Amino acid sequence: MAVTALYSAHYRSLVRLAVLLVRDVASAEEVVQDAFVAIHGAWRRLRDPDKALAYLRQSVVNRSRSVLRHRAVVEKYAPKGLPDAPSAENGAIGELERxxxxxxxxxxxxxxxxxxxxxxxxxxxxxxxxxxxxxxxxxxxxxxxxxxxxxxxxxxxxx
The missing domain is CATH 1.10.10.10 (Winged helix-like DNA-binding domain superfamily/Winged helix DNA-binding domain)
Structure with missing residues (x-):
């Protein structure tokens, strides 16, 4: 199946792209998975299957924007005064942040x-x-x- 071939060939590079946009490996992987699920569901409606990678990239960029917007809202309304504890994400992407x-x-x-x-x-x-x-x-x-x-x-x- 064409989606499987796209996944095998481009999953890692799309995750790296998403990590650079959302700054978090777990969210990046979720963004890319959601993009692949969406293209799988829309494959029959895709006018030009040769443009599937471009569709995936655009989907990853748009979904990354949504993640960042959601984070901004969560941070805006987060309770104040919580102790600063390093998150699990900090350890996972520590190498990238250096x-x-x-x-x-x-x-x-x-x-x-x-x-x-x-x-x-x-x-x-x-x-x-x-x-x-x-x-x-x-x-x-x-x-x-x-x-x-x-x-x-x-x-x-x-x-």
Whole structure:
């Protein structure tokens, strides 16, 4: 089955993409699993099966945005005064958080971070990024350029 082949070939790279967006391995795996479940259910309605990977990437980006929105709401209404205890997620992604690049990337606005992750990690073209993010190619260029300028400034401080 085509979905199984897609899963075998692209699951890990989609999880890595989601980790960079949601900053948490467990949530990233869930986002990717949900994207595969959705494409499996919609496979017969898919107009062009050759674009299934692009559909999956877009689904992962959109679902990652939803996870981040949900987190923001939960954090906003979380009870105050709870002791700060390290979470299990901190241990799972500790290695990723140790690099200056990841930290600098996290400091970027969401759209800039998404554009850079899709461009330099996902190795997507501007057109593919525009499609995945639901924006124009010009906006992709703008977000990418601004994100790179911000990263340079932050990383120069570490040098």
């Amino acid at each position: 690099t200056a690049v990841i930290e600098a990337l996290r400091a970027l606005p969401q759209r800039q971070r998404e554009a850079l992750v899709l461009r330099y990690y996902g190795d997507l073209s501007e057109a593919e990024i525009a499609h995945a993010m639901g924006i124009s190619k010009g906006a992709v260029k703008s977000h990418t350029a601004r994100g790179m300028a911000s990263l340079r400034q932050v990383l120069e401080k570490f040098s």
